[in-house]
Amino acid sequence: MTSVVIAGAGLAGVACAHKLASAGVDVVLIDRNDYHQFQPLLYQVATSQLPAEDVARPLAAIFAKHPNVRLIQSEIVDIDFRSRSLTTGEGETVTGHYLVLAAGACANFFGTPGAAEHSFPLYSIVDAERLRLHVRSMLETRSGPLDVVVTGGGPTGVETAGAFAELFSALRTMEHAGGAADVYLVNHGDALLAPFSERSHKYAFEKLTEHGVKVKLGVGVSKIEAASVHLSDGTVLATQTAVWAGGESASPVAHECGVAPGHGGRIDVMADLTVDGYWGVYAIGDVANIHDGEGKTLPQLGSVAQQSGVWAAENIIREITDEDRKPFHYKDKGIMAMIGRGAAIAEVGAHRHHIQGPVACAAWLGVHAALLSGAHSKVDAFMSWAWDYMDRDHAALVECHGDPKRIAWEDDKKPTLSTVRPPR
Structure with a gap:
């Protein structure tokens, strides 16, 4: 059996495993966590x-109906493309x-002194929970800026x-002391949301400024x-909460494969998502440099x-059935960002039709619901929560009185995760 x-x-990885398992292929899925985030x-x-x-679901729940998927929770310490092991x-x-x-992928600090030690990246659930608990502690103790x-x-930024x-x-x-806090957004480039259009750059800047964010463009960190962020123009901002959204690079395991990494430390792949020179080896998602067929990296x-995961699975199935692999074709759903409620x-x-405001919020919800559908069967619970989020602010009440609002996942009433929280 293949x-x-x-x-x-x-x-x-989950999209690839799900497609293969549904086709009757035996799969071994390995991750350091026992959940999908x-x-x-x-x-x-x-x-x-x-x-x-x-924002997590146990892998055992996702693949409960697929006994041909073996799950291994572990770090990967070595990888060999030649032996496919x-x-x-x-x-x-x-x-x-x-x-x-x-x-x-993981955070790329670009060699910025102190960034790895004193900033809060946002690339995992543990990262996000660590930041939340830190902010809550700061608001409760008021022990610093x-x-x-x-x-x-x-x-992300x-x-x-x-x-x-x-x-x-x-x-x-609410006349809470936390209301005295300011939010700064520092960007080395001259525009926010660089891949977007000039119209979007302007809208993002105006909306963030309207919400009180102090945006600093054309300046780097x-x-x-521990208690300050130094900018390239000599400005020093007093803070104990530096959030790093300044870029990402491929997971370190990509450097253990014996393949010279490409841009961003990622693995360059062929049009069909295989790794050149290694039969039966594919690289997908954020660990790979995937091209759009016209020379541009997606x-x-x-x-x-998600689409690359499904496509790689389909190509493997084609190989198993003695058919030719097909070049990856990305269905471009566009790019989007949520700036705040509404x-x-x-x-x-592909032609980047611009929309903004509530209509763009609806588009954001639709795309994210589609992405979630591979991990949660009760996607309407997400939609219900999201519309509620658009209408009212629960976060301030959380910081003062309780825990974050839950999404009522019917298929996840009692999630069993080994841990999604950092040590306190």
């Missing part, structure tokens, strides 16, 4: 809009007829800055210390990851 080993259970909603966890458990932290060597690398400094003007600004604004209306988006930007389709 077997496929998949390294990584993000959007790409939905990265686009991490900023909601960090700003107290959602509990960590609601990998070694776990427990010393087990797992080999397949095919190997799919879907190890995702409450201001938040977000580095990076991409979607814009969404995070907007969410924190709304949180602090709501705290001001030169150093981060961005690290959830839709790219404020969003979406540039839809």
Whole structure:
């Protein structure tokens, strides 16, 4: 029986495993966590809009109907493309007829002094929960400057800055001390949301400013210390909450494969998502440089990851049935960012039709519901929560009185996750 080993259970890995398992192929899925996390909603966890458990789902639940999927929770310490095998932290060597690398990405600090030690990246549930608990502690103890400094003007930075600004604004209306905090967004480039159009750059800047965010463009972060962020123009911002959204690189495991990494430390792949020179080896999602067929590298988006996972699975199935592999064709759903309740930007389709405001919010919800459908069967619960989120602010109440609002997942009433929280 043909077997496929998949390294990584993000959007790409889960999509690939699900497609293969549904076709009757034996799959071994390996990840350091026993759950699948939905990265686009991490900023909601960090700003107290959602509990960590609601942006994760146990892998055992996702594949409950697929006994041909073997799940291994472990770190990957070595990987060999030639033998299509990998070694776990427990010393087990797992080999397949095919190997799919879907190890995702991690923060890229670009050598900025102190960034790794003193900033809060947002690339995992543990990252998001760590940031949430830190902010809550700061608001409770008032032991230092409450201001938040977000580095990076991409979607993660814009969404995070907007969410924190709304949180602090709501705290001001409650006459809570946290309302005195400011939010800074620092971006090395001259525009927010660089891949978007000029119209979107302007809208994002205006909406963030309207929400109270102090946007600093054309300036970089030169150093981060425990209680301050130093900017390249000599400005020093007093803060103990520096959020890093300044870029990402491929997971470190990509450097252990014996293949020279391409841009961003990612693995360059062929048009059919295989790794050149290694039969039966695929790389998908954020760990790979995937091209659009016209020489351009596709961005690290959830839709790219999910579609590449399905496509790699289909190509493997084609090989098993003695058919030719097909070049990956990405169905471009556009790019989008949520700036706050009622404020969003979406540039839809290959021609990037611009929409903004409530209509863009609806588009954002639709795309994210589609991405979630591979991990949660009760997607309407997400939609119900999301519309409620658009209408009212729960985060300020959370910081003062309780826990983040849950999504009522009918298929996840009692999630069983080993841990999604950082040590306190």
